[in-house]
Amino acid sequence: MTGVAGVGKSGLALRWAHRVAGEFPDGRLFADLRGYDERDEPASVADVLGRFLRSLGVSGQQIPEVLEERVALYRSVLAGRRVLIVLDNVRTFGQVAGLLPGGGESCVLVTSRDQLEQLVTWPSGARVHLGVLPREEAVELVGRIAGEGRVVGAGGDVVRLVELCDRLPLALRIAAARLASKPHWSVRHVVVRLSDERRRLDELSQGASRVRAGFELSYRYLSVDAARLYRRLGLVDVPDFTSWVAAALLGVEVMDAELLLEDLVDTQFLEVVGVDATGRLRYRFQSLLRLYARERAGEEESRGAGREACRRVFGAALVIAREAFGRENGGGVGVVGGGAGADADAGVGVVDADLMEELLADPLAWFEAERLCLVGMVEQAAGLGMADLAWGLTGVASVLFETRSYVENWQGCAVVALGAARVAGDRLGQAVMLHHVGAAALLRQSMDEARARSLEALGLYGELGVEVGRALVLRNLAVVDRLQGDLVAAEGRLREALPVFRGAGDVLSESSVLQNMAQLALDRGLLEESLGFARDAVRVAESAGVSRSLAQCLYRLGSAQLLAGRAEEAEESFVRVEELSRVKADTHGLAHALYGLGRARVVLGEAESAEAAFVEGRRVARGLGSSVVEGSIRLKLGVLLRELGRVEEARGELAGAGELFTLRGATHWQEEAARELELLQGPPEKEPPVEGAAGKGLPVEGLSG
Secondary structure, X not given: OEOOOOOOHHHHHHHHHHHOHHHOXXXXXXEEOOOOOOOOOOOOHHHHHHHHHHHOOOOHHHOOOOHHHHHHHHHHHHOOOOOEEEEEEEOOHHHHHOOOOOOOOOEEEEEEOOOOHHHHHOOHHHOOEOOOOOHHHHHHHHHHHXXXXXXXOOOHHHHHHHHHOOOOHHHHHHHHHHHHHOOOOOHHHHHHHHHOOOOHHHHOOOOOOOHHHHHHHHHHOOOHHHHHHHHHHOOOOOOOEOHHHHHHHHOOOHHHHHHHHHHHHHOOOOEEEEEOOOOOEEEEOOHHHHHHHHHHHHHHOXXXXXHHHHHHHHHHHHHHHHHHHHHHOOOXXXXXXXXXXXXXHHHOOOOOHHHHHHHOOOHHHHHHHHHXXXXXXXXXXXXXXXXXXXXXXXXXXXXXXXXXXXXXXHHHXXXXXXXXXXXXXXXXXXXXXXXXXXXXXXXXXXXXXXXXXXXXXXXXXXXXXXXXXHHHHHHHHXXXXXXXXOHXXXXXXXXXXXXXXXXXXXXXXXXXXXXXXXXXXXXXXXXXXXXXXXXXXXXXXXXXOXXXXXXXXXXHHHHHHHHOOOHHHHHHHHHHHHHHHHHOOOHHHHHHHHHHHHHHXXXXXXXXXXXXXXXXXXXXHHHHOOHHHHXXXXXXXXXXXXXXXXXXXXXXXXHHHHHHHHHHOOHHHHHHHHHHHHHHHOOOOOOOXXXXXXXXXXXXXXXXX
């Protein structure tokens, strides 16, 4: 029976031993082998054997002095008997080897904080690993000790209490006992005391039962390298991690780090939480063990060593993320969006070419697996004054944030990194992060913020002479201009950006500009010009080999084909967009694809399938929190429902669309929704609908970089 210190192994072992006593008529033997004892040395096998032999009826004169002879006699006496033997608090296999019967019907129960791999020949069903208590049982334990009256009505406070104790039985008993001994304390008062991470282990380490002491005894027996890894892992503010993080912390090869991680798992300092999408094992701390790791780092690591270890981790993350960004974006927008200027030297050498290939077989899958870790690293790097790493990581992670619509992560990282860059006086970092704050605001349809931050970035890039950076911002500002009805300004910005991208060989950004120019031509009713831009955009995107960019360009082409009366061709384009978006789990692209499919199928007279596409698209857009996209879909769905004679349903969709457009200040689209709503007062049209101005395409695509 294995488990972390304080999980209740000894208590469960004794309880079970009493329960099954009747199954062992020839007696029960118990020994605390003191494998983890702060006062006494581990129990001697010879002494335990002597005591067991006496309990089995062997006189003192008959007990041999030589250990091997004692073992032989012990096994001989047990032969033919049915005895229960409980060996508690075992640290090594050597402590139990001589205490195991040679055969027969006796049963041995071993408790240990270690896995004791030498017992691998035991059947898997004979291994029991104790985890922490389920939440309901943890709350029940607190109530039993502190009194049900103390927890009834405490609601969320008692739940918070058990989580702060990691649902670890020892910690729960200590906290509950303090409540019981202090009737004037509320559950909330204890929660407040435990919420301070600097004091939590102190609060749970008072009196005879001490959580910290249990951890100290296990830590004492770790190898030098495992102990160093354990305490350095406590320095990194991430929810979980994989082996490349451990390798970076120690500056060793990943294979060596994996062995040390497994040592920490075997000794219950870490737990395995599963395998991520890249096939790597992911590890994590229980919160109390993380706090203890930080304590040990504070005592045993110099400030400089700890800081350098963190920098190696963030640098390694940037090395991998840059490569993932480049593979996912086909090398596009790499000069600025890829974190140019950030210092990743500390992370070079941690991940070799073979491991890089393994991790990045699917670059977005790696980003997804590491998303919360990257967010944590950005925040910690910014807090430690490592502005270059904070804004570099944010820049490359944007490909995930935009594709999977993690807008809050994008905005949060960009704001934090921008603050760090300002403190550091890093003007390039400020420009890049202002650009990303603006891009994230654009994805949220916060037009005023998007324009303001983008203009700041544009000015800084201009002062620094970073032309590609200026071009990236100009592209985003063009989207803002178009959404707010200034088509002339939008076209001017795009025409200024296009030659910059062509000169830099950035085909991904070139295709983005072309597809936005196709949309502007659509907005002005220039169908042939729009088709030309859209076809060029698709051609360039296909040469880049980036499916997401291709999907955006195909969407523009489909919109142009639809307005030009080529509904069947448009449907084919939108089907390709849907397929590409589903493969990449690109929910933003999927919402657009379904919107386009619905529009095409309306024109083709396929009302049922059109409605199905709109309804799914509405659901996807709502999940994104994208008001303009959802509003556009609801607008077209409302028109379709009106044509089908379902007036009340149509009214609800059109009114809802208008509210969403009003919320985001999309004036043109708001007016279109109002006009369609007015038509509900007249008789339904009998002629098949023709794609009109409101169906020319959605306003927000292609924001990252």
